[in-house]
Amino acid sequence: MDSDLDTMSRDQLVAEVKRLRQGIRKHRDSTGHDLCWHHPDLWELLPEKTDPAIAVPPWPKFMRGCIRYRQSLEEQAAVAPVHDKEFGK
Numbered sequence: 001m002d003s004d005l006d007t008m009s010r011d012q013l014v015a016e017v018k019r020l021r022q023g024i025r026k027h028r029d030s031t032g033h034d035l036c037w038h039h040p041d042l043w044e045l046l047p048e049k050t051d052p053a054i055a056v057p058p059w060p061k062f063m064r065g066c067i068r069y070r071q072s073l074e075e076q077a078a079v080a081p082v083h084d085k086e087f088g089k
Contacts, residue, residue, distance in 0.1 A: 032083035
């Protein structure tokens with residue numbers, strides 16, 4: 001799957017690492033409401049192009065997952081500042 005790396009020069013590999021790091025940092029540095037969004041741009045960093053067949057849970061289960069995700073942030077990032085803004089504002 002990663003055989004493309006075998007043919008890259010050192011300079012090409014360094015450029016690829018920098019591109020991947022930039023994408024990872026963009027995702028890592030998401031904050032506020034951006035934490036909740038679908039991030040296909042992260043997947044597009046991979047050389048293989050696919051149309052991800054995502055499955056979306058029904059609303060009640062989806063919302064329970066959102067609540068659980070927010071609870072995990074409370075546990076894992078308890079000292080993070082609060083982003084007290086409505087979505088889209």
